[in-house]
Amino acid sequence: MAPPFRRLLVANRGEIAIRIIRACRELGIESVAIHSDVDATALHVEMADRAVGVGPRQASESYLNIGAVVAAALESGAEAVHPGYGFLSENAAFARAVLEAGLVWIGPPPATQEALGNKLAARRSVVAAGVPIVPGLVVALGGDDDPDLASVGFPAMLKAAAGGGGRGMRRVDDPAQLAELVPSASREAAAAFGDGTLYLERLISPARHVEVQLLGDRHGALACLGERDCSIQRRHQKLIEETPSPAVTPAIRAALFESARRVAGTVEFSNAATVEFLLDADGNHYFLEMNTRLQVEHGVTELATGIDLVAWQIRIAAGEPLPPDLLDVEPRGHAIEARVYAEDPYAGFRPVGGAVTAWRLPQGPGVRVDAAVKPGLELTPEYDPLLAKVMVHAADRPAAVARLRRALDEMVVGGLQTDLGFHRWLVDHPGFATGDYHTGLITESWGEGPELGREEVALAAFAAIEGREAKPASSVDHRPPSDWARGDSAWGRLARREAVGE
Amino acid sequence: MTGYRASINGVEVDAATGWRLTWLEPATGAVRLTDGTTVITAVVEGAGEEWWVTLRGRRIGVTVRSWRERTLAQAEAASGTHAGPTEVKATLPGLVVTLEVTEGTEVVEDQPLLTLEAMKMQNEVRAPRAGRVTRVAVAAGQAVATGQLLVRIE
Numbered sequence: 128m129a130p131p132f133r134r135l136l137v138a139n140r141g142e143i144a145i146r147i148i149r150a151c152r153e154l155g156i157e158s159v160a161i162h163s164d165v166d167a168t169a170l171h172v173e174m175a176d177r178a179v180g181v182g183p184r185q186a187s188e189s190y191l192n193i194g195a196v197v198a199a200a201l202e203s204g205a206e207a208v209h210p211g212y213g214f215l216s217e218n219a220a221f222a223r224a225v226l227e228a229g230l231v232w233i234g235p236p237p238a239t240q241e242a243l244g245n246k247l248a249a250r251r252s253v254v255a256a257g258v259p260i261v262p263g264l265v266v267a268l269g270g271d272d273d274p275d276l277a278s279v280g281f282p283a284m285l286k287a288a289a290g291g292g293g294r295g296m297r298r299v300d301d302p303a304q305l306a307e308l309v310p311s312a313s314r315e316a317a318a319a320f321g322d323g324t325l326y327l328e329r330l331i332s333p334a335r336h337v338e339v340q341l342l343g344d345r346h347g348a349l350a351c352l353g354e355r356d357c358s359i360q361r362r363h364q365k366l367i368e369e370t371p372s373p374a375v376t377p378a379i380r381a382a383l384f385e386s387a388r389r390v391a392g393t394v395e396f397s398n399a400a401t402v403e404f405l406l407d408a409d410g411n412h413y414f415l416e417m418n419t420r421l422q423v424e425h426g427v428t429e430l431a432t433g434i435d436l437v438a439w440q441i442r443i444a445a446g447e448p449l450p451p452d453l454l455d456v457e458p459r460g461h462a463i464e465a466r467v468y469a470e471d472p473y474a475g476f477r478p479v480g481g482a483v484t485a486w487r488l489p490q491g492p493g494v495r496v497d498a499a500v501k502p503g504l505e506l507t508p509e510y511d512p513l514l515a516k517v518m519v520h521a522a523d524r525p526a527a528v529a530r531l532r533r534a535l536d537e538m539v540v541g542g543l544q545t546d547l548g549f550h551r552w553l554v555d556h557p558g559f560a561t562g563d564y565h566t567g568l569i570t571e572s573w574g575e576g577p578e579l580g581r582e583e584v585a586l587a588a589f590a591a592i593e594g595r596e597a598k599p600a601s602s603v604d605h606r607p608p609s610d611w612a613r614g615d616s617a618w619g620r621l622a623r624r625e626a627v628g629e
Numbered sequence: 630m631t632g633y634r635a636s637i638n639g640v641e642v643d644a645a646t647g648w649r650l651t652w653l654e655p656a657t658g659a660v661r662l663t664d665g666t667t668v669i670t671a672v673v674e675g676a677g678e679e680w681w682v683t684l685r686g687r688r689i690g691v692t693v694r695s696w697r698e699r700t701l702a703q704a705e706a707a708s709g710t711h712a713g714p715t716e717v718k719a720t721l722p723g724l725v726v727t728l729e730v731t732e733g734t735e736v737v738e739d740q741p742l743l744t745l746e747a748m749k750m751q752n753e754v755r756a757p758r759a760g761r762v763t764r765v766a767v768a769a770g771q772a773v774a775t776g777q778l779l780v781r782i783e
Contacts, residue, residue, distance in 0.1 A: 315751055318746070473687070480722060485672045508723065547685075586648065586669075588635035592635055595675075
């Protein structure tokens, strides 16, 4: 089979850029990476067939710079552009610029992105298609329509009309709190999405976050590739995803798939897409949003279905129809992903800076790791602090949880705190083990994490004393992490230079 | 024996006995810990008195001091006073988005001082104690490095 394209530009960085580069290599496509100045030696640049610099460290000047990215595609002779997730993946202006440059856009038509990017418009069209939505407003707060707040029901969630990912989201227990909460939420939404418009949805609690993976070709075929449960969240952002969802029965699954197909029918799209729902304790589902791009957590669906979603995104964009066996695929076994972030779960999952020192990845049966870390890597504060996605696949859920526990024990990250400690705690949590959990698990059961146990304390004391007494001479030059905390690092110097306006 | 003692969160603790440590990667501090039955891969990093041990994903700060260092530290603690100004510093690099106080503002504990944007998140920096703001060392829109002074409270 001839490759779908000769050369493809990957308009992203980090693990997702590497994921796309790998798909290109398997399809016989030359890959072109883009990078900011500080990423010139990043792993995704090393792995691509060629690379083009698109600007300075600040994402707004490089990875989000539409002109520079399109110019890089044209200059490198790429025929198609894959945006990954984040950055420009949901930017209709970028999609339009790619198409106007005569390149193939691996994503939905710009008009579809615009329609779905406006959550309020999406809520209105989805209701018209007969799909249940979370009760609440379908018009903007503070707009001309003067919404009926009493009909929302409280507690409610304040949400950004232009975005997702938890930004601009606030819990509202009483309408009287709106005056206080709206300004900061609106500012956060405006900073993240360029639009501070907000609306209100009733808070469904307890709830699970369940999403359906779709793949549609350019000939009208649409595959439902199972659901993912993404209920383990902090700040409304996902940390763990699994498929199938422990809460989804065959009847609920059939209803979810029917709703997902109806939502997909409200827009024109051909690509990978995800329709997100909330699932309440009675098994009722409510539409949240649809994303017509690759999701961070696509890998668990790939493990359970054996379908290479990234390769199919590319083949669909080249006009290839989905084959019958893909349309009828039955997912097998159970897959779980743990996102490893540079953040401190013992301090409210606050992002941490620094450099990765020790870096040992799990291997073995049923384990997949997507990562873009090189030891010594200095994290850049503007970019996503995702270090790795540890994915496991096994015959059933108990085996998958056991495999995840084993994989987490094999993984070692030094130099900074990560959320690995949280994940290691989670796999032993009774609620997670039984699958009976909801989006409030971290708030209700984790908090700031358990107190240090007596054995942990004693073992840490033993290891530290051993370290001081007996650390081999080759490590004399080892830089203690406190150097970083004092700002004596490239990152710190950079920030100071900026502070004085150089 | 070298007489080293460890403390965690300011409390002196007893070291586990019956365990053995093997350096796997001396350059990075990756180690193997075993008591003969359990094997744990961990990370031991640090220098001088300040050490970090990462056990099952949790990074634990450990102070390791000799008898002499302990004596010195105790003497310092005894002579120092804990009153006086409190310096609020940036715990991560970021951008100052808003300032909620000015010099002279009387604050109560936990009162928001400023908002710092880092890693695409807005982080509220709050007063660690009550007092009067005697210095605001940053301006809105300014980038700050980790450890940089933000506000002083007296």
